[in-house]
Amino acid sequence: MQRGSIAIENVEIPKEENSDPLWSVTRSQSPIIGTAIHDGSHVRKSLRSRYALNEVERLREEDPFTASLIRGLPNQIVFHRSRFEIDLNRSRDQAVYLRPEQAWGLTVWKENLPQSEHRRSLLIHDDYYEMLRFFLDGIVRYHKHFVLLDVHSYNYRRADPDTPTPQDQAPDVNIGTFSMDRERWVHVVEPLMDHFRSFGVGGRRLDVRENVAFHGKGEQTRFVHEQYPGIGCAIAIEFKKIFMDEWTGQPDNSTLRELREALTSAVPLLERVLRSMS
Structure with a gap:
């Protein structure tokens, strides 16, 4: 991987931080992968006193519970550090x-x-x-194609707890497709959107739309489409924070379970679609 313009040198890590986890990986032989790269809230010890923001303020822009959402997917990558330490999607x-x-x-x-x-x-x-490339290379050894579900969440009561963003600007599930070859992957994206629309949360069907609140311009989807053209389909999935109170951080466990089931039950559909492309 290109290191960019900043010279990289050996960095000594303090002993007390050597055991702090960066990420967790679960690997199967399915071509369906889920990632939660903004789930983490941990920051290394040497940064903690430097923040002008406290943990609650940082939590509002993190994506808590996205690791829970992907728990039923066969392959999982969860990043444990806060995006305020390093944002992997930039x-x-x-x-x-x-x-x-x-x-x-x-x-x-x-x-x-x-x-x-x-x-x-x-x-x-x-x-x-570097890890992601190694991981995806392993998937490609077994499969002609793969789908990476890049799972995030977003705030919709940003001004205050009692003023939600209008529904027409804030779908329950926002599918981001900016960096992909949309025509090539239409047979993946559109069935997945229809699948999500078939699910209900809190007694109503999910509102699922493409490139409304977000367009999927993050680094991880770009990386997949650049490094695995025609092989890997990376879909940015932004769940509106209907599964939690974005101001207090408290989860709505019932809604979390329903959204997790919507993701988990998409796996057979996506595997079937990929087999049809072979």
Whole structure:
């Protein structure tokens, strides 16, 4: 993987942080993969006193419970660090939030982040994408095609807890397809959207639309489509935070279970579609 323009040098990791997990991987021989790369809220010890934001403020922009949503998928990658340490879904040069405009107008750091800490975070970005390439190469050895479901969540009560974003601007499930060859993968994307629409949450059908609240412009989907053209289909799935209180962080376990079932039950459909492409 290209390291970019920043020179990478050996970085000594303090002993007390050596055991802090970066990510967890579950591997099967199915071609269907789920990722939750914004699920984590952990930050390394050397950064904790540097944040201008507290844990609750950071949690609002993280994607808690997305690891729970993908729990039933055969292949899973869950990132345990906060996006406020390193955002794996940003390009390398934007993956550490140094300025408010990179972080929803939030001032992330009390003072400028030292270059040594910046480098440590960038190394995690490099390591993740090296791991992801190795992981996907293993999937490709067994299958002609794969589908990666890049699962995220988004706030819809951003102004205050009592003022939701209008439904026409905030579907329950937003499917992002910006970086893919849409024509090639139409037989994957559209059946998946229809599948989600067949599910109900809280007594009503899910509102599922494409490229409304988000367009799927993240780094991970771009990486898949660039590195595995015609082989890998990466779909950015943004669940509106109807499964939790985005201000308190409390989950709605019933809705979580229903959304998890919608994802899990998509696996046979997607595997069948991929077999038909062979």
